Amino acid sequence: MRPSDRSTPRLLDRAGTIALLLLLLAAAALYLATLDNGLAPSDLVGGDLITHQYAQAQARPSNAPGYPLYTMGGWLWFHGLRSLAPSANPIPILSSYSTLWALAALALLFLLLYKLTARNVVISFGLSLFYALTYFFWFYSVTTEQYTSAVFLTLAILALALAWDQTPRDRYLYAIAFLFGVSLAHMITILFIAPGVLIFILGKQPKLLTRFKLILTSLLLALIPLVSYAFIYLRGAQHPEWRGEGDWPNAWAWFLAFLSTQQGRDELTWTLGPFTDEFPRLIWEETSIILLILGVVGWFLLGRRHALLFGVTALIYFVFSYIDRFGNWYQVIMPLYPLVVLGAGVSLARLWRAYPNRLWRLALTGLLLALIIFKFADAYPRADQRNRVEDTGLEPGQILLAGNPPAQAAIVTSVEEKLSLDYLTGIWGLRPDVRAITTRQAGSVLDSGSPLLVTTDAAAYAADEIGRPLRYTSWSPNLLLATTASLPTAAPAGLVETNRMLGDQLELVGWLLAPAREPGVWQVWVALRARAVPSADWALSARLLQNGSELAQQDHVAPAAGFTPTTSLRPGEIVLDAFRFELPPDAQPEDVRLILYRQLADGAFENLAVIDLSSRTR
Structure with missing residues (x-):
């Protein structure tokens, strides 16, 4: 039987077009308003999200087996938008790639609903909007993950199968074969729909199995997307540091191990046992019990072959999930849920037509509206990823860069x-010349004469792990300039010169009070010179004053954030100490009270010097 040449009516009429546009505009506005724009400290440690972000930004392999097509598309998306706003926060740009796939999936879902109802x-608009608000789809539409693309591909395969069923042309079968290959080069579990689709197609035309040219062409089309795995091999060969933990004799051995997705297989439980707290409860929480029931009923209302398509797919998903x-x-x-929604649409459409009176249809509309409102109220607090209070993961690095480290530091x-x-x-892309290194790499930096900085958090163990006696002076409140030689003997530029003797051979050669770039942050700089080696170790206390009242206080047990005891200073050396204060927005400190002191054996305190430094008399 050759394909029919009869023309098919337009899928969308004017009302459908308007509804689809409204759906996409509403979903886009919602997703952009809740788009992920920050990272929690735990996000940076590891996991799918951060792996996808690095993969799409740097064209590197993502989670096994690498998602080559998705990653290359994400690289184009990220760098295309990044070229328009080079200094913009990259996190929303990376997250919006998921939004793009989500909107495409919603458009397909609406089109399928519009056809089936x-x-x-x-019904088409209401169920599509309901699905857009389900927690998992919403969450993965606004974060850097690949699951919305899996939903899109599943619906695309289904749409092609239904199009072939209506007009059995080979081009639909070729397109299905190609998308099967795309699934193999993307998220393999998308192919859970493949057995149902094959049953659906062969149930109508079993003689397709005798068309060897069709089968061979389909196999070749399915293999074409697999060429994209060359990207994974090449990038892994170019960057061995991207391969992760493990030892492999060569890039080919790593590549084969990477494709095996050992981590994912290790999570599978090949034993019988009870359900968990989440499985299968999350299924009906995501779809609602009423739509889950209506969905399964709707599959059977479509007919035997359709029921097999949906039912076999659902069974495979359920068994795998168990x-x-x-x-x-x-x-x-996740790709199973829109199939449930499609079935629910068929059931609701049957009910809509069964009782064609206004009150009944208002009741069905009210049911959809209630489901939408409930789903929004339930999902919004969890799915909203914008401006989360826990997204503080980038703050440590931002504080370090605010200290303006030297070039190539x-x-x-x-x-x-x-x-x-x-x-x-x-x-x-902020200060790409600056690099964070380990203590094992620090020795070569010192030998090269390049500037080596150590953060105040790392200074406690850096010298021991590097194996060299380090001496420190502050570069910023959170950065120390490290050296194995003498400390500077010249006062840093930009300080207010004082040259005031404090006692015990210590001289205050300069100081500075200045606001930082960050709102509400103030910094104090103090430069001390040793005329000779001091006889005692003195602590520093810096206190900010406004109109004579103390606003804030910080103490360091020694200069350089506590890491350069005053007794370690050699004659003529200058050590810099820096303090960072976070104050209320309306605070405007004018003076600094500097106290040098030490604690005696009996617990009492002895002051070496107490001086007030005023910014008004510079």
């Missing part, structure tokens, strides 16, 4: 600071 605008019930099954199962950091600084320099 015989152009019922109310096996993976202790893993991330709730992510894998290498900074020994804590783990938290390194993760933050790597993101800011590598993805955000």
Whole structure:
């Protein structure tokens, strides 16, 4: 039987077009208003989100097996938008790639509903909006993940199968085969729909199995997207540091191990056992019990072949989710939910036509509206990812960069600071010349004569791990300039010169009180010179004053944030100490009270000097 040449009516009429545009505008506005724009410290440590962000920003392999097509598309999306706003926060740009796929999936869902409900605008719009508000779809539409693209591909495969069923042309089968290949080069579990689709197609035309040219062409089309895995191999070969933990004799061995997705397989539970607290409860919480029931009924209302398509797909998802019930099954199962929504649309359309009176249809409309309102109220607090209070992951790196480290600086950091600084320099593009290094790398930096900085968090252990006696002077409140030689003997530029003797051979050669770039942040700088080696170790206390009243106080047990005892100073050396204060927005400190003191053996305190420094008399 050759394909029919009869023309098909337009899928969308005027009402459908308007409804689709309203749906996409509403969803886009909602997703952009709740788009992820920050990172929690735990996000930077590891996981799917941060791996996808680095992959799309740097064209590197993502989670196994690498998602090559998705990653390359994300790279184009990110750098295309980034070229329009080079200094913009990259996190919303990266997250919006998921939004793009989400909107495409919603458009397909609406089109399928509009077709299956015989152009019922109310049901198609209402169910599409309901699905847009389900927690998992919403959450993964505003964060950097690949699951909305999996939903889109699933619906695209289904749409092609239904189009072939209406007009059985080979081009639809070729397109399905190609999307099967795309799924293999993207998220393999999308192919859970493949058995149902094949049953659906062969149930209508079993003789397709005898068309060897069609089968061979389809296989070739399915293989074409797999060429994209060359991207994974090439990038892994170019950057061994991107391969992750493990030892491999060569790039090919790593590539094969990476494609095996060992971590994902380790999460599977090949034993019988009870359900968990989440499985399968999250299924009906996501779809609602009433739509879940209506969805399954709707599958059967479409006919035997359609019921097999949807039912076999649902069974495969359910069995896999049971096996993976202790893993991330709730992510894998996401493409099944729009299939439930489609079935619910069929059931509601049947009810809509069964009782064609206004009151009944108002009741069905009210049901949809109630489901939408409930779903929004339930999902919004959890799905909203914008301006979360816990998104403080980049603050450590931002504080370090606010200290304006020297060009080409290498900074020994804590783990938290390194993760933050790597993101800011590598993805955000702030000070790409600055790099966070480990203590193992610090020795070569010292030998090269390049500036080595150590954060105040890392200074406690840096010298021991580097294996060299480091001496410090402050570069900023959170950065120390490290050296194995003498400290500077010239006062830093930009300070208010005082040259005031404090006692015990210590001289205050300069100071400064100034606001930082960050709102509400003030910094105090103090430069001390040793005329000779002091006889005692003195602590520093800096206190901000406004109109004679003390606003804030910070103490360091020694200069350089506590890491350069005064007795370690050599004659003529100058050590810089820096303090960082976070004050209320209306605070305007004018004076600094500086106290040098020490604690005696009996617990009492002895002051070496107490001086008030006024910015009004510079």
